[in-house]
Amino acid sequence: MARKTGSHSEITGPRIRAAAQHLFARHGYAAVSMRQIAAEVGVQAGALYLYTPDKQSLLADLMRDHLESLLAATAALPPQPSPADRLAQFARFHIGYHIERPDAVFIAYMELRNLEPAQFAEIEALRRRYEDVLEDILRAGHRAGQFSIPDSKLATMALIAMLTGVTNWYREGGRLRRHDVEAIYADMALKSVGALAQP
Amino acid sequence: MARKTGSHSEITGPRIRAAAQHLFARHGYAAVSMRQIAAEVGVQAGALYLYTPDKQSLLADLMRDHLESLLAATAALPPQPSPADRLAQFARFHIGYHIERPDAVFIAYMELRNLEPAQFAEIEALRRRYEDVLEDILRAGHRAGQFSIPDSKLATMALIAMLTGVTNWYREGGRLRRHDVEAIYADMALKSVGALAQP
DNA sequence: GTCTATACCATGATAGAC
DNA sequence: GTCTATCATGGTATAGAC
Known part of the structure; x- marks a missing residue:
């Protein structure tokens, strides 16, 4: 999974994916916003794009x-x-x-x-x-x-x-x-x- | 199904529901917009609210x-x-x-x-x-x-x-x-x- | 690596002309 | 009964400071 830079964090990426999995399963992909995912992880929405292109x-x-x-x-x-x-x-x-x-x-x-x-x-x-x-x-x-x-x-x-x-x-x-x-x-x-x- | 006024149209209501059913099934409820439904029926988005409260x-x-x-x-x-x-x-x-x-x-x-x-x-x-x-x-x-x-x-x-x-x-x-x-x-x-x- | 700030657009829903 | 126009909100995604 393409991280954009040579970054150090080995923890935020997996947490984002875990939060997304949880929320997508519960509410459906289309009903979940990037802001919700970010909130569950405890970062700002913009920060997600360091770990996923979209x-x-x-x-x-x-x-x-x-x-x-x-x-x-x-x-x-x-x-x-x-x-x-x-x-x-x-x-x-x-x-x-x-x-x-x-x-x-x-x-x-x-x-x-x-x-x-x-x-x-x-x-x-x-x-x-x-x-x-x-x-x-x-x-x-x-x-x-x-x-x-x-x-x-x-x-x-x-x-x-x-x-x-x-x-x-x-x-x-x-x-x-x-x-x-x-x-x-x-x-x-x-x-x-x-x-x-x-x- | 509550129509808001004593209206005459016996046709637009069912067509809206048919379009909604088709689109919801194909793309999912959350991914379908009221504008898409209206477009499929051939009316403007606002007109939908004559036939459904939301x-x-x-x-x-x-x-x-x-x-x-x-x-x-x-x-x-x-x-x-x-x-x-x-x-x-x-x-x-x-x-x-x-x-x-x-x-x-x-x-x-x-x-x-x-x-x-x-x-x-x-x-x-x-x-x-x-x-x-x-x-x-x-x-x-x-x-x-x-x-x-x-x-x-x-x-x-x-x-x-x-x-x-x-x-x-x-x-x-x-x-x-x-x-x-x-x-x-x-x-x-x-x-x-x-x-x-x-x- | 994360933040704030924001661009830009689509959304659900309403108001009022016709 | 449907339209145009509009509102407030919230969507994805990006820019740039730190």
Whole structure:
């Protein structure tokens, strides 16, 4: 992330990005002003431009960092013996990762329309790569005769939407524990593609 | 919807709401100006205030109308003999209804945070009533021993998110026909709660 | 590296002519 | 019923002092 000068501050930049992430997630990119971000950090609005060329880049950087981290974490998952195990692993991972980063996730899914074309294309490509991780699993299970899915792209979109929806309601310290939530979602995901025998 | 005077125009009001719905869905409430809405209708910005007291009410009215229509349509669904049939009917209905009204749906799900507290509470209550329709079905299936769901609230949120996600990718005239999409989603929904035997 | 000050523009909303 | 004109406010972003 381009800082404009050979500056010393290693702390203000991250704080600006944290404040922006928090405010964008809560109120939406378009509804948040640079003045609000600056106020949350405790600097003047003008000072933000030492750390970002403009508001748009602030958003795009947040989204890119999130999606690149997500992809890296996905790539680091340990190999699994079967498509069903891979899907269970993916579902648990997705739930856990999203529960831990509600703001970044929310922004990445909701603020695509506020990106300008060039940055939209870049971010959309990253998101698409993540969807492909799941679709690969589903296709492998379909080829192996273990999943029953008429259309792998539709199933991918359905599962991603189902799993990501956890951010709409899950709250730390609520009725259900994180581990239980992961288990139940993974179970529903497996059953939805016919990968689990009925009781 | 309160028009300010005993006016004659039966056409401009609806056109304003249609333009607002279209623009809010495409760019987001906060990113759309009253001038843009007026331009799309072909009137001046000031003229909008003959039909709405302010921008906020324009948004709240769109959301209220959508959710009330949705609830009315849900209530009008023909009775079904079993929880599984009710769930299949709900899934197909939800998919079809959402496919036909992508803009209204998108706004109702995305712009809650741009409502002020009083209107938020009202709209949120309507949304909650719709979720309860699904949760009632899931609980009935659970009581009857036909659904396998550890937590009915979680399952409700998971299914609503999965089904609503259709608006993220489905496009008229695309690869899949509407009827096929309804059928596949309904099948995944039933399987996810253990209501369909595996092949 | 951060500040104050400010340029410049778009916003939501209103007043009053027609 | 719609227009033009306008208001006060707040938006992004920059300039230049320190």
